[in-house]
Amino acid sequence: MEPVLSIRNLAISLPPGADRDYAVQNVEFDLNAGEILCVVGESGSGKSMTANALMGLLPDQVAVAQGSAIFEGRDLLALPDTERRKLRGDRIGMIFQEPMTALNPLMRIGDQITEVFEAHNRHTPTERREKALALIQEVGLPDPEKIIRAYPFQLSGGQRQRAMIAMALALDPAILIADEPTTALDVTTQAQILDLIKTIQQRHGMAVMFITHDFGVVAEIADRVIVMRYGDIVEQGSADDVLTTPQHAYTQALLAAIPTDSVPTPVPVTSAPVLEVRDLRKTFVTSGGMFKPKRSVTAIDGVSFTIARGEVLGIVGESGSGKSTVGRAIVRLVEADSGEVILDGQDMNSLTAAELRSARRRVQMIFQDPYASLNPRKKILHALSEGPIVQGVPKAQAYARARELLEIVELDAGAADRYPHEFSGGQRQRIGIARALAMDPDLIIADEAVSALDVSIQAQVLDLLRDLQKRLNLSLMFITHDMRVAAQLCDRVAVMQHGKLVEIGPVSEVFLTPKADYTRSLLAAVPGTDW
Amino acid sequence: MRNLVTASLLTVAMGLPAAAQDSGGRLDIVLQPEPPSLMLGMVQNAPTQLVAGDIFESLLRYDTDLNPQPSLAKSWEISEDALTYTFKLHEDVKWHDGEPFTSADVVFAVDKLLRETNPRLRVSLEHVESITAPDDHTVVFQLKNPFGPFIGVFEAGTMPILPKHIYEGTDYLNNPANNTPIGTGPYKFNEWEKGNYIHLVKNEDYYLDDQPYLDEVYYRIIPDAASRAVAFENGEVDVLPGGSVENWDVKRLVEMDGVCSTGKGWEYFAPHAMAWMNNREGPTADKNFRKAVMYAMDREFVRDVIWNGFGKVATSPVSSKTNFYTDDTIMYDHNAEKAEEMLAASGYDGEEVRILPLPYGETWQRWAEAMKQNLDEVGINSTVVATDVAGWNQKQSDWDFDIAFTYLYQYGDPALGVSRSYLSSNIEKGSPWNNVAGYVNEEVDAMFDEAAVAATPEARQELYTKIQQQLVDDVPVAWLLEIEFPTIYRCEVKDLVTTAIGVNDGLRDAWIEQ
């Protein structure tokens, strides 16, 4: 097969002071006409840098050090800026990860599409509009006449990504570069967008360079795969080969780190419930002014469930399903409108502020963002001991316990005297776990605790959590959007949609014989389920 | 005894210069600050006088030696007993609205309106028995007793003649005509753009032939002193009345080509700069302390540096320009040793003395700073109190000061402008214009009372000499400078300052060389 794009010996240099000299080195691959090539790697592997280099969109201080990229007989990397500009949007299109920020918030969607034609001097204004409408139609957006006049903020995330695709498609490019285009989307939306990209690729016969960190997505969409690590290509081959018989150890490790779909055998819940939630409700009302209408969103709509001592309950759902709000309502970071949260027979919702302060110890949380969950100005020791000290534990004892806990979460006890910024994301998440344990809680709520981590790190933290849960007989409420993760860790799973609990039951039942339609569609949307 | 002084011939001789005057032209005069009103009968602010002095007229004007000159009155007689003043008025005078001017207007204006609204005239009118109009063009003032200074109160700012047909029977202060003054003067009010300018135009029906000479006059309101100087340099304005630019600029401006200046035109006012010293309490209650202050001050330095050489060191409560001045008094020179001696004699214990500067511009501020330094040098602790015009008035009225700068007009006669500051009967809280220092000396009180009504000038001179000797020894007040405010103008402007109140009523005779 004839390659549309051949990259040879590509190296991209980083500015002095970066953690390494080159973002990528010795990169060589071909992109063939009509294929989808997935470039996979964890953060910092250089996969996005490569794509940006091809587009000529590298940040100021980063430059191509050597190499060539032959496209339509010319070396992209050697072209003058004006020539490359003419290629962008015309022969090579690109879509990005964050549909929320990749569109100009102040411009109508229609204008953002038609300006592609304008930039390349194609068509008359009327024709441009016609073409834009057709493109909107093609990417499956409803009511093109309305969309063309809409501003980005009036569209959902999935719709915006479709609009982005419409822009990239406008001039029927030979190559589409997609940089993690579905990472920020919910799983069902992701499935639809993947579908759309595939359909369009086939219809237009484009070559697609698809950058992702998710092997599930790879399995879903890729014809060929390149695996990158620290700026090197470690493995490339057909999708089937790489996924089923990975050659390189790193690929093997990555694939092994992916939570499998093998559902654990259900452990029957026997012990008494540590937490009982009864008919919990919460509606957020944005306070209108004198002339502003009030807006209300029902986040929790009559949710009831229990968690037994030593049990792991997963709460899964898409963004906006209310799963995080349930977690925060239980610890009263959000005040519920009504309902009971009974912890060992005591209703948390009826406590006064003072009573609450001492009762809070009993439920702790592990947070999502490892960079925001630790106070950057306090040493780790402080983070781990402040809570116990406030609760009356003597200082010396709290400090000793803090160091001990650091070892429990497999960090060095010396870490106590360092500041958060000295740690990696995975290490910070371990500290977050230690902090929760420090309070000796009855229940730990982990809110998307591994979502922000790379796959391999994610696996390590999950291992740690599972291990601790077993060892310490922790009760855990595990909130996640990732069905695979939930399947791996939880005893029971609750599925939420629009603030309601649509299904709850042992993992095997929910995943293998789902009762609710919504659960089924969620499961169907998980990428790479067939593989 | 002065009898049958008829001055009309005299005026012709000295008022009119030899050369023929050119008619026409426009004059731009700086005005600062913006006057509250042009109704001279009710408001006597300096800027009001500057503008309204050419809209309204009084019976007399005064030359720069304070001799009376005809104005609305073409001649006058004072009876031998000095009790009857008879004025003959010009016959063809019209108000700006065309109504004829008669003696009834004079009687109404002085006896009714001004008696109510002008506190300064009110004091003099206490000596008046009656004001009558035997015919349309004669006015007779009958006095209760001889009052020497009386011939000096017929000046436009003190006794402007206002139209009876407009004011009679109205609420004077709120009469709508106050905004569009109607006078008999050489110029008519035309327009007042607030914050910007006041525009007067020539009175075509003026009773003197050919006069006035100018077509129009703009009084330009420019709030910043430096900008006023620039305006003069740029040729935007032609006349800087005394005090409208800072002294440092005066020196520079008068050295420019084609620029003339004169120190004349202030004789009637004879501004006397002085510092009240609180006679009631604090270190200044002690006479020796006050003398120490007098010796400590370097007033020549102040005149030479701060006033750029303009003015004269004041040696007495009476200005040397005012009648009845004497130099036969103790002289306080700048003498630190004597000051320290006096200070020791006063038993001064280092208490801090509060100096209240006059909030009328940088010159006065510098002066207060210089005084503070002078006092420091002889060992008097002092602090300058920050204040603005309102606060300054308030603090003086409430006697809340140790030393307070001020300057007062003398109005040509000690009985009009000097005695008010020293009479013990004139001690009253609430006004900054009486005996603010709180000086009490019954002997001086008696002599002042006697001098005001003494029949002959010689008798008055004798009394005033004694008064001055006594006061200079008591130093109730630190006399500083006889201030000179030079009027700066372009040399093409002729006959601008011919009277004792200068530009205030000088435009009648002023003309521009074409």
Place this chain on the structure above:
Amino acid sequence: MMDFLKRFSRNRGAVIGALILITVILLAVFAPLIYPDSPWKMVQRPFLPPFSTEGFPLGTDTLGRDVAAGLVHGARVSLIVGLVSTLVALLIGVPLGAFAGFYGGLIDDGAMRFTEFFQTIPNFALAIVLVAILEPTLPTITLAIAIVSWPPVARLVRAEVLSLRKREFVDAARLAGLSNSRILFGHVLPNAMSPIIVMASLMVATAILLESSLSFLGLGDPNIMSWGYMIGAARTVIRSAWWLSFIPGVAILLTVLALNLIGEGLNDALNPRLARKGR
């Protein structure tokens, strides 16, 4: 700390600014040693131009006072007014903004209405009126400047606290059972310090400008030699002795400039995320 110094010193402007400011501070501190006599003392002929007479490098003013002495003593006043009024403004603005941002709801509404109210009154006009009412002395001028300067602080702190209080480490502190005030003062405010410090450095500069503007209008403390006073006093002779207002004007300019440069340097050093590239 070392990191901070390194980042700060990488900004050339900031280093220059710091050098200027240190010079000004040294002059201010050692003023009584350099010029033991009162700066008000009339020591020579008036209007000596700079560099014309030995012993009076910057010449003399309208009354023959040494300009150099005035400049050195004036540095103290400018710095004191700048620093103290900033401090007072922070004392008003930081708690107000912090409580508004942290507690939200009615407290926030009330505090913000109050702030808006002060921002609606033209600040310089308010300062003039306040000084006129209280009568100009060093403390009242400082207070007046503080009163018109705090609203931006309150807004800034509120915005910072609003975003910080949603951070997960604040949630964690809450779950640890910490009291609100301990969370606010122990966790939230320390993280808002960087922008506050940057803003404070700029406020000192603005306060110095305000003080000089007040003095220019004759609303200064007449017993204290300040740069604003020197310009105000010299403006009447600006045509014949321009250097008298020029020199203190340059002193103000340099000091304010230095503070601004330092502010930018602090901004770069304390908020590396927003640091300007290419330095």
Place this chain on the structure above:
Amino acid sequence: MTLAAAIFGRAAKALITLLLIVILNFFLIHAAPGDPAMVMAGEAGAADEQFIQQLREQFGLDQPLYVQFWNYVSGVLQLDLGYSYRQQMPVLDLILDRLPATLLLTLTAFGMSLLLGVVFGMAAAARQGKWGDSAITSMALLFYATPLFWVALMAVVLFSVKLGWFPAFGYGTVGADLSGFEMVLDRLRHLFLPALTLGLFFMAVYLRMTRSSVLEVSQMDFVKTARSKGLTEGTIRRRHILRNALLPVVTLAGLQAGQLVGGAVLTETVFAWPGIGRLMFESLTARDYNTLLGVFLVSAAMVIAFNIITDIVYRLIDPRI
């Protein structure tokens, strides 16, 4: 929410703010030492207690403070701002007389500083790190650090006295009887220096804000999107960066309205500009309570109007609100 409703809402809130300002200032101003009667008597050069008392009665200052307060506030509620003691005319007339001058000055200074600030800010950002950037930012820093009144004095000396290009002060050539185009030209010549002086500082503020905002927006994803579409840098800057970068500048401009109006006090004094800023300073020294209160009220209303204008501009730029 519609624009009209938003403006209406703002205006309603503004009324309450204005009333509070009236109340605060009433008591502030009356706390100042001295009163208008005293000042006016002082200006007359001579007065006795009777005269001053007479003035006080005329002005109603002999009444208890709460009565004066009630009279004033009830007057204000009926749009009667009282009578000026010093200028002897209704305050409202006085202010309406002076307001156009101030509006002309502040709006020109505002427009000029915003325009120049944005243009130069963009230019600096486009040359980031290069010589041109340093030159522009240094200039901005200089303007930012220079006292306003000092610039005013220097501008007069240079442009008016030395070069004679522009009149040093005033609102127009007095008595020139100009009309039509000539009058406009004359007014513009008089406007130039004051507007420049007042505008320079704010130009520097907007310049710095624009520059940093442009740099920040340039890093945003949608700019990368625009590049990936093949737009030229000029188009990207104009169409994508500028509009987004303007948002914080507009917000800042609204917040600084109070400073702008306050700065007019100084500028109007130096340039003899017959506006309400100068009126304010004059009536403060004269303790002309009603005028001072009226000016405060009107200038606060101006600040609110500026805020509403920037609000509208913001809404026009940003469809999200």
